[in-house]
Each structure stands twice: as C-alpha cells, then as structure tokens.
Amino acid sequence: MSQTPDSAVREYIDQHRAAFLADLAEWLRIPSVSAQPQHAPDVRRSADWLASTLKETGFPTAEVWQTPGAPAVYAEWPSDDPQAPTVLVYGHHDVQPAAREDGWDSDPFEPVVRDDRLHARGAADDKGQVFFHTLGVRAHLAATGRTTPAVNLKLLIEGEEESGSPHFRVLVQEHAWRLAADAVIVSDTGMWSEDTPTVCTGMRGLAECEIRLYGPDQDVHSGSFGGAVPNPATAAARLVAALHDEHARVAIPGFYDGVVDLTDHERALFAELPFDERQWLRTAKSYATEGEAGYTTLERVWARPTAEVNGIGGGYQGPGSKTIIPSSAMVKLSFRLVAGQDPDQVEQLVRAWAADRLPAGIRHEITFSTATRPCLTPLDHPALQSVVRAMGRAFGRPVRYTREGGSGPAADLQEVLGAPVLFLGISVPSDGWHAPNEKIELDRLLKGAETTAYLWGDLAEHWRHAP
Amino acid sequence: MSQTPDSAVREYIDQHRAAFLADLAEWLRIPSVSAQPQHAPDVRRSADWLASTLKETGFPTAEVWQTPGAPAVYAEWPSDDPQAPTVLVYGHHDVQPAAREDGWDSDPFEPVVRDDRLHARGAADDKGQVFFHTLGVRAHLAATGRTTPAVNLKLLIEGEEESGSPHFRVLVQEHAWRLAADAVIVSDTGMWSEDTPTVCTGMRGLAECEIRLYGPDQDVHSGSFGGAVPNPATAAARLVAALHDEHARVAIPGFYDGVVDLTDHERALFAELPFDERQWLRTAKSYATEGEAGYTTLERVWARPTAEVNGIGGGYQGPGSKTIIPSSAMVKLSFRLVAGQDPDQVEQLVRAWAADRLPAGIRHEITFSTATRPCLTPLDHPALQSVVRAMGRAFGRPVRYTREGGSGPAADLQEVLGAPVLFLGISVPSDGWHAPNEKIELDRLLKGAETTAYLWGDLAEHWRHAP
Structure with missing residues (x-):
C-alpha cells in the first residue's frame, strides 16, 4: 500500500522530532532579550545561530541584517518552479525578559519538558513558532520528493519585536526588493484553543x-x-x-x-467559536462588558x-x-x-x-506617534484558503476564523510590500506569552511544522503564477 | 477748640507709632513657620511673646492655649458696661515659610521699611493685622477717656492657620463658653485696593x-x-x-x-467696584473667563x-x-x-x-475630607454697619462691599459660637501674601488700628444689649 502524502509528512516529522527539539533547545538557551542592553550580545548570538542553522536546513541564502538596534535574520530558498508563488514568513528571534525569581518553576533559559510541554522563555513567543518552519520545509521536501520548495520561501526574523520594532519599517523599506512576496505569513500569533484550530484573517x-x-x-x-x-x-x-x-x-x-463592515458570513463564522463571555471577562480581569451597540464582544475587539x-x-x-x-x-x-x-x-x-x-x-x-495600519485578508483569498486546508489536515479538525484586536509590525510588511498578510499560529492563550513558565505543547509545535509542510504544496497548487 | 474724637484717635496713634512699629518688628523677627517642624519652638515663642505683649497692652487675661499642634493665644478685656456687646477677634500668629533665596530683597525675618512699607514675612499675613488691635484698643481708650473698652473684647490668635488649622475646630469647641461672642471679627483678610476700602460680608x-x-x-x-x-x-x-x-x-x-441668591442690591454694590476684567485675568494667570451663565466674574467667585x-x-x-x-x-x-x-x-x-x-x-x-461651612452676614446687620462706618472714618473714603471666594477656619467660629462673622482687613492684593517680599504699607496698617479704635465705640453705641 502506497504512502499518502500526509503520512509521509508525519513519518518524517516523527523521525526528526528528537533532533528538532534538541536544536530548538539550543536556541532557547540563548537569552536574546532585546529590551535589556546587557543581553545585546545574546541577541546577536541568537541571530548568528539562526542564520547558520537555516543554512544547515538547506536555505541557500541566510544572512544577518544589521539595524541600528538588534539584527534581523533573512533567508531565502527559491523554488525551481518558475510559476511558484513567493511567500515571506515573518517572526522574531528576540524574547521577553525572564528571571527565575519572577515565578518560574525552572530556569527560563534552560528548556525542560514537563507534561509534554517544552518550558522556556521564547518556546511559544516566538522561537518555537519560527523554528517549526525548518522542520516543516524539510518534511515538505521529503514527502514530495522535491529538492526545492514548491514556493519561493523567504524568512524575515526580526530581533526587536519585544522592544516595539523601532527599526523594522526602515529595514523593510531598505530591503523591499529582496523581500518582495505574493503573501506574508506571520508566524507570531496563536489559535483559539487546543481544541479549536483557527486562522486569523486580520489585525487592527x-x-x-x-x-x-x-x-x-x-x-x-x-x-x-x-x-x-x-x-x-x-x-x-x-x-x-x-x-x-x-x-x-x-x-x-x-x-x-x-x-469595512463585517459581512453576515464573517459574523456567522465568529459565532461558530466556542466563546464563553464569563471566561473572557476573567481573562480581561474585568467586571462587565460594554461597547459599541449592535456588536458582540468578539466583533468589538476584532473588527470594530x-x-x-x-x-x-x-x-x-x-x-x-x-x-x-x-x-x-x-x-x-x-x-x-x-x-x-x-x-x-x-x-x-x-x-x-x-x-x-x-x-x-x-x-x-x-x-x-508612528501609526500602524490595519490589515485584513478576504476570506476567499486563495492563500488564506490554503492555510485553512493545511491547518485542517495537520490538526484533523475544522478550522475556524478569528481576527486579532491588537496591532503589529506585520502591517508594515503589508504596506511596504503590497502583499496580503496571513497569520499562521499554533500557540494558545494558556501558553503564557510574556509570563513566567512560558511553554508550548510538543505535539502542537510539531503540528505547526506539519501545517507548513502541507501549506507550500497547497499554495503552489492553488495559487500559481500564470505561465 | 475742643478735639474731635477722630483727631484724638489720630493723635494717639501718631504719638505711639514708633513704639508700635518697634514692637511689631520684634514679633516679626520670630520665624513662627507652623509648616516646618524645626520652627516649632519659634511658633511657641511667638505665642508667648504675644500673650505677654497683650498683657502689657492692658488685657487683664492673656493665655497660651496648647493644642496637639502649635499653641493659640487667647486674651480678653471685659467692658465695665453691662450692656456692652461681646466681640471676638480672630487672627493667627504663624506665618508661611520664607527664605532669602526664594527671591526676597532682604532677610524675611529681619523687618525693614522701604518706600513707607514694612517688609517681612507676616507683615500683612497676619501679624501686622493682628497687632494693630493692640494700638487700636489703646487709642480707643485714650480718645474716649474709658478705662475699659466699650465692648467686651476677646482675641483668639491661632498658630496653625498656615498649616490648615488642623486642631482649630476642636480648640473652639473645647473653649466655646469662654469664646462666646455676639460677633466674630476676622482680622485676616484684605480690602479691594489701596484706593478702595471694602468690607467683606461672606466667605464661601x-x-x-x-x-x-x-x-x-x-x-x-x-x-x-x-x-x-x-x-x-x-x-x-x-x-x-x-x-x-x-x-x-x-x-x-x-x-x-x-x-441664597444675590439680591439686586448686592449685585449693584458689587458693580460699584472698579473691576477691570483684563487685570483680574492677569491675576488669575488665565486666558479667558467662563462660568455660570447670567453672572459676572465677581459674582461667580464670591457668591455662586x-x-x-x-x-x-x-x-x-x-x-x-x-x-x-x-x-x-x-x-x-x-x-x-x-x-x-x-x-x-x-x-x-x-x-x-x-x-x-x-x-x-x-x-x-x-x-x-472635613468640610467648611459658608458664612454670610446680611448687609443690614448692625455690626457690619459699624465696621463700614469705622472704616469710612479711618480711610476717609466710601467703603464698598466684597465677599471672599475662598474658605477659612472662621466658619468654625460661626458654627460653634453661633455668631455672625465680619471681616475687617486692610491688606491689599499686592502685599504679597505667601510670596517673597511680603509687605504692608505703614499708613494703611495704622488705619487698621484707627478703624478698630472707632469700631468698639460705634458697636457699643448701635448694638447694645437690652438693659
């Protein structure tokens, strides 16, 4: 019986799981805290480590890009398919400050696995979600027999996201011709919950x-x-x-x-989410909801x-x-x-x-002060549909739609590059971003890799450039 | 040609002017700053000095009243007229902080006369305005040939006014039976200007x-x-x-x-004042007036x-x-x-x-926090009319009516003692209360003494107790 593409991806990921986690642990040990000047050498070391590791992964080009602040890493792996679309993955290699005495159960920069979760500063935000791309692209190649990805794959991993990305926009402007892409995939967000995979379609x-x-x-x-x-x-x-x-x-x-008003279809999609307002209020540490008349709480924070x-x-x-x-x-x-x-x-x-x-x-x-533009990808955008299908295959569940109420530097990519921004994240709210005991579930992390392994092929199949 | 009562008062004041100013200067040298703990001994010394000086003036009783904070001074000089009304004079012997380096042209606690004005911290607020009562009552006795004042004269001179009078209300409650009076005369305010003597009829x-x-x-x-x-x-x-x-x-x-609304008569009296809104705005350091519709600026700050x-x-x-x-x-x-x-x-x-x-x-x-009640003395109150007449005789000009927009401890006297509060002040806005180079014009200070010299006789004449 011949192997399905999906089982081939899973088999590859299974076989390389231990090495992948060992490499990620090595990266997590570098305390790349961009907000603390004493860690500036660590942020540079983190960038060097990543560039070198991306080369080992197979990226023909992997460079450290200096900025007036902390360096970014840029890598690209062109497809041998001349009609392949170009995708730029965005993430960051700097992390939030962390100290054992803040309430960590173990050293934040000495990764440990407890309860099938990898605990370390940066495990979820954002090193884990950057690093699954290395495993994902290798699984994609292994399962498809390709020697280059089905898309022209570019990575831009900045080093100042946790410090407000002060030099990011200029960096993107300076390198706009190399960063040019048909779509931007932001790998620095999350999904609704462990049981509910979601894609985010916009950011305010x-x-x-x-x-x-x-x-x-x-x-x-x-x-x-x-x-x-x-x-x-x-x-x-x-x-x-x-x-x-x-x-x-x-x-x-x-x-x-x-x-741009919400459509009835979008409102119906939001309503499919298992939203519990009392639970949400606890997260908001608040005692009542209030807001624009005629909209639900999710609509208010995501789309209004x-x-x-x-x-x-x-x-x-x-x-x-x-x-x-x-x-x-x-x-x-x-x-x-x-x-x-x-x-x-x-x-x-x-x-x-x-x-x-x-x-x-x-x-x-x-x-x-400097403003951030909103981004919104239409639900029927072919790249968005590829992400939904890839995620659905990896998680084995229906994929729902969310948006992000906050704002981020990805909007600069959309504006400067003129490309739609898609959000692919596998973290969940309980992963503890910016908090003590930040963690990521190992299986979910590997499902991130699996999603990208499917994604590049799906994108190339459904969104080819005209010959 | 026989001397008029007024010329007898003026002659007495002229003759005793030098000694009065020398004594006041001695008091002003005591830096009785109630807000600064290091000056607590000076505040006590100021109280002792005043009590002893009031005894020398002729007050049969002059006592230092302790409080949990700084001491007050109480003195009384009963009239031999059984139908005489009783008047309680309120003032304070503590002063605002002052240091040469704040912008004083001379040592704030070494009084000097420049331009016929006595410069020292407390010259106007409030030692000068307390001390003219000593000269005034002696001039009253000398001009009338009396051996006791025409009114039962009581003085309560507190030591914490510049620190918010934290113990004043309790002090007044504890001593209410000794402080009992038909009217309270507050000697801690000012008049409209050097050219316009005024009496204040209320305080918010x-x-x-x-x-x-x-x-x-x-x-x-x-x-x-x-x-x-x-x-x-x-x-x-x-x-x-x-x-x-x-x-x-x-x-x-x-x-x-x-x-209690303003009457048309009161509004007409306010309108008699030479009010210059541009000048007032400079004092307010503001760029526009605004306030309750239908009222003038003075009505807004005094009576609304x-x-x-x-x-x-x-x-x-x-x-x-x-x-x-x-x-x-x-x-x-x-x-x-x-x-x-x-x-x-x-x-x-x-x-x-x-x-x-x-x-x-x-x-x-x-x-x-602890509230202060408003006080308002009706324009036709006999004691108020006595003050107006006495001030008119001393200043030789028509006396106008004002009110005070601020609030003060005198309201406690009104409430606890159930007596109307009258305001007799001869300071003017340019005297620099709480500012460097605080001063009082010598002639005006002596007119304060002259006013009280007329006041006690006028009060006793127009507001006698029924026999």
Whole structure:
C-alpha cells in the first residue's frame, strides 16, 4: 500500500522530532532579550545561530541584517518552479525578559519538558513558532520528493519585536526588493484553543496621541478663581467624555468613513467559536462588558474601530486635597483602526475634533506617534484558503476564523510590500506569552511544522503564477 | 477748640507709632513657620511673646492655649458696661515659610521699611493685622477717656492657620463658653485696593472629595480588550464632564437647593467696584473667563457655588504611549458652597450622583475630607454697619462691599459660637501674601488700628444689649 502524502509528512516529522527539539533547545538557551542592553550580545548570538542553522536546513541564502538596534535574520530558498508563488514568513528571534525569581518553576533559559510541554522563555513567543518552519520545509521536501520548495520561501526574523520594532519599517523599506512576496505569513500569533484550530484573517491598526491642555500659567487658587476661568483638567475630561456617543460609538466626525463592515458570513463564522463571555471577562480581569451597540464582544475587539483613553492626568495627585485649578492636563488616547481606515486621515479628524471642542482660554498641543495600519485578508483569498486546508489536515479538525484586536509590525510588511498578510499560529492563550513558565505543547509545535509542510504544496497548487 | 474724637484717635496713634512699629518688628523677627517642624519652638515663642505683649497692652487675661499642634493665644478685656456687646477677634500668629533665596530683597525675618512699607514675612499675613488691635484698643481708650473698652473684647490668635488649622475646630469647641461672642471679627483678610476700602460680608464654604474608580484588576491590553470592557479613566472623565450643564451650572441634582441668591442690591454694590476684567485675568494667570451663565466674574467667585476638578489621574503618565486600559483612575473635586448650602447635604448629593452615573463593571469609593461651612452676614446687620462706618472714618473714603471666594477656619467660629462673622482687613492684593517680599504699607496698617479704635465705640453705641 502506497504512502499518502500526509503520512509521509508525519513519518518524517516523527523521525526528526528528537533532533528538532534538541536544536530548538539550543536556541532557547540563548537569552536574546532585546529590551535589556546587557543581553545585546545574546541577541546577536541568537541571530548568528539562526542564520547558520537555516543554512544547515538547506536555505541557500541566510544572512544577518544589521539595524541600528538588534539584527534581523533573512533567508531565502527559491523554488525551481518558475510559476511558484513567493511567500515571506515573518517572526522574531528576540524574547521577553525572564528571571527565575519572577515565578518560574525552572530556569527560563534552560528548556525542560514537563507534561509534554517544552518550558522556556521564547518556546511559544516566538522561537518555537519560527523554528517549526525548518522542520516543516524539510518534511515538505521529503514527502514530495522535491529538492526545492514548491514556493519561493523567504524568512524575515526580526530581533526587536519585544522592544516595539523601532527599526523594522526602515529595514523593510531598505530591503523591499529582496523581500518582495505574493503573501506574508506571520508566524507570531496563536489559535483559539487546543481544541479549536483557527486562522486569523486580520489585525487592527493603531493611531496614538497625547493631547496636552494648558490653562492658567501656573496652578491658581480654586477659591479665588474657580468657576470663573476654564480648567484644563475639566477640558481634558470633556474631551474624553466626548469621544463616544450614547451607543458607545466613536463620536469624532468622519471616524467611521470607509470602515469595512463585517459581512453576515464573517459574523456567522465568529459565532461558530466556542466563546464563553464569563471566561473572557476573567481573562480581561474585568467586571462587565460594554461597547459599541449592535456588536458582540468578539466583533468589538476584532473588527470594530475603537477609541480608548490610556492615561489621563492633571493637577494634584497626592494624598488629601489641594484647592487649585491646575495649569495643565493631558490625555493619552489610542485608536484601533480596521480595514478602510487610514491612520493619517484619523489623525486629521482627531486634530480637528479636539480643536473644535476646546473652550476659549485653553491652549493645546497634540502629538501623534508612528501609526500602524490595519490589515485584513478576504476570506476567499486563495492563500488564506490554503492555510485553512493545511491547518485542517495537520490538526484533523475544522478550522475556524478569528481576527486579532491588537496591532503589529506585520502591517508594515503589508504596506511596504503590497502583499496580503496571513497569520499562521499554533500557540494558545494558556501558553503564557510574556509570563513566567512560558511553554508550548510538543505535539502542537510539531503540528505547526506539519501545517507548513502541507501549506507550500497547497499554495503552489492553488495559487500559481500564470505561465 | 475742643478735639474731635477722630483727631484724638489720630493723635494717639501718631504719638505711639514708633513704639508700635518697634514692637511689631520684634514679633516679626520670630520665624513662627507652623509648616516646618524645626520652627516649632519659634511658633511657641511667638505665642508667648504675644500673650505677654497683650498683657502689657492692658488685657487683664492673656493665655497660651496648647493644642496637639502649635499653641493659640487667647486674651480678653471685659467692658465695665453691662450692656456692652461681646466681640471676638480672630487672627493667627504663624506665618508661611520664607527664605532669602526664594527671591526676597532682604532677610524675611529681619523687618525693614522701604518706600513707607514694612517688609517681612507676616507683615500683612497676619501679624501686622493682628497687632494693630493692640494700638487700636489703646487709642480707643485714650480718645474716649474709658478705662475699659466699650465692648467686651476677646482675641483668639491661632498658630496653625498656615498649616490648615488642623486642631482649630476642636480648640473652639473645647473653649466655646469662654469664646462666646455676639460677633466674630476676622482680622485676616484684605480690602479691594489701596484706593478702595471694602468690607467683606461672606466667605464661601468648601466640600472636598476624592473619587477612586476601579475597572480591571490590573492594567490590561487595550488591543485585546479595549472597546469591550469599561475603562475607569473614561468613567472618571465622564463624571467630571457631567459636573456642569451647558450653562456652566453644576449639574448635580439638588445642588442649588436652598442657595441664597444675590439680591439686586448686592449685585449693584458689587458693580460699584472698579473691576477691570483684563487685570483680574492677569491675576488669575488665565486666558479667558467662563462660568455660570447670567453672572459676572465677581459674582461667580464670591457668591455662586461651584464645582471644580483639582486633580485627575489614571493610567500611563510617562513619555510616549502605552496601550492599556488602566485598572484605576481618580478625580479630586472641590465644591465651593454659599449660604443656604449644607456640606453634609452636598456630600450626600455627590455620592448619589456619582453612584447613579457610573457604569456596570466600575467600582468606586468616595472619600470626603472635613468640610467648611459658608458664612454670610446680611448687609443690614448692625455690626457690619459699624465696621463700614469705622472704616469710612479711618480711610476717609466710601467703603464698598466684597465677599471672599475662598474658605477659612472662621466658619468654625460661626458654627460653634453661633455668631455672625465680619471681616475687617486692610491688606491689599499686592502685599504679597505667601510670596517673597511680603509687605504692608505703614499708613494703611495704622488705619487698621484707627478703624478698630472707632469700631468698639460705634458697636457699643448701635448694638447694645437690652438693659
């Protein structure tokens, strides 16, 4: 009886499981903490280790790309099929800080397997999810008998993701011609739960600003002047209060212009997820849900734009009271954006809205930081369907659809390269990203490799370039 | 030609001017800074010096009253007229901190006369305005030939006014039977300007609270949870924004219940003052006036109740941005109250209003600090009319009416003793209370003494007890 392609992939992965895990453990031992200057040599060592390992894996090209901060790793493995699509895999090799005394049950940089889970800083975020690509592409070749992948495979693994990716956009711009791809696969996210494999189809964008409001030239006595001159703390509060209307919709004129609405089909797909609002509230450490009228909680955090105050301050902050009108106040606002919204346009709307609402006698300045654009891949995109099929084969379960409420540097890839962004992640919420005892289930990690082993062939089959 | 009573008073004051100023300078050399623990011995020394000097002045009783903090001085000089009214003068012998390097042109505790003004910490606030009573009562006796004052004269000079009078109310309660009076004369305020003598007829009350708002149990990610759970900083802002309606009236239900409105006559009297709004705005260091519709600036700060935010805080306060929903936020509010408003009632209204407005999922706690009641003396009160006449004789100009927007411990005297509070002050805004180079014009200081010299006789003449 001849072997099916799937059983060949599984057999290859089984046979190489021990070596794969040993190599990953070696990488996890390098404490590549980008946020801590004393670990800068470790981040460089991590990049060198990865580039060298990718070469051993078979990538003809594997380079360390310097940045003004920590280095990235770039590798490519061209297909011998001239009609093959080009895929760029994004991930990162830096990790969050970790110390035994933070509550780890073992050394965060000495990987151990307990309960069939590999425990180490970076096991899930993101070294494990980067490294399964090395096993996946080898399994793909072994099972198909190919000598090159069915797609032109590129990897860009940055070294500053845990530090806010300060040099990532420029790096991508500088190397745009080498990074050119038909699709970007982000390998730095998760799926719904161990029982529910999912693909993420979009990520919200982000615009952030600080508004500083100035009233009296110095704090003045509220008995002598209160009630007769404008108070910048009151003005700040009124701005925040005016952010939303009574339906919890953002009340900045024009904010929803162009927003791509959820289709009934997408809403039905979200509703298929086994969502437990009480459980979700525990994760949110909150005591009630509230939000835009007419949408569910998942729809609100994944697919609707929002305005949130992240900080507000002004006047006396100490114990007791002080009868002043403060001379200044500030609010920090963030806006999550969805497909159809442009951060630059939102910035203009916010500036006009604020200027329009502030009373005479209150001067203000608004500072926007670098924005992140939203990304959204249509459900019927052929590459997305390939990911769904590949994941379904690996996990043996129906694959559901999610989105990501947060925002990330992958949006820069979409914007600079003009390619759709797909998210392939096998981590789950309980894996403890950024927390003590970060871990990844071994079987799930290997299913990540298995997914990519199927994915490259499926992509090449369903999404070939015209000859 | 026989001497008029007024010329006799002036002659006495002229003759004793040098000795009076020398004694005051001696007192001003004692750095009785109640806020600085290292000056506690100086505050005690100041009290002893005053008690001893009051005895020398002729007060049969002059005592130092201990408190858990700094001591007060109490003195009394009964009248031999059994129908004489009893007057309690309030002032304080402690001073604000001062150091040469704060910008003083000379040592703040080494009084010097420049430009006919006595420069020293406490010259105006409040030693100068306490001490003119010693000269005033002697001039009153000399000019009338009396051996005791025409009123039963009591003085209560506290030692912690610049530290918030933390023990004053209890002190007054403990000694209420000795402090009993028909009227309280507060000698710790000012008049409109050097050219415009005024009497103050009331002082606003004060209720202060801090509202703490709690949302998620810890800061949570605004990308994952924003727009779907309540944000306590937003809730804080909405509370502040809801404090006022579109006419800048306080929008807390019931807040204006019982408020004693300004009469047309009082408004006309305020309008007689040479008020320059541009000048006032410079003093307020502000760029616009705003406030309750239908009232002038002076009416707003003197005679209308207000709500003001003195501090607001929550979430990220550092540079740049942080995408969180903060776990808590706080606002500090103060309410200035006018006659007819009860601080306890206002507290209940604020508590009900806040509880009613906060959304599900936001827990809160409200802490009120000790309140100060408003005081208001009717324009036709006989004691007030005596003050107006006495001041008019001393200054030789029409006396106008003001009120005080701030709040002070004198309200405790009104409440505990059940006596009307009158304000007799000869300081002016440019005297630099709490600032470097505090000063008092010598002629004005002596006019303060002259005012009291006329006042005791006028009071006894127009406001005698029934025989």
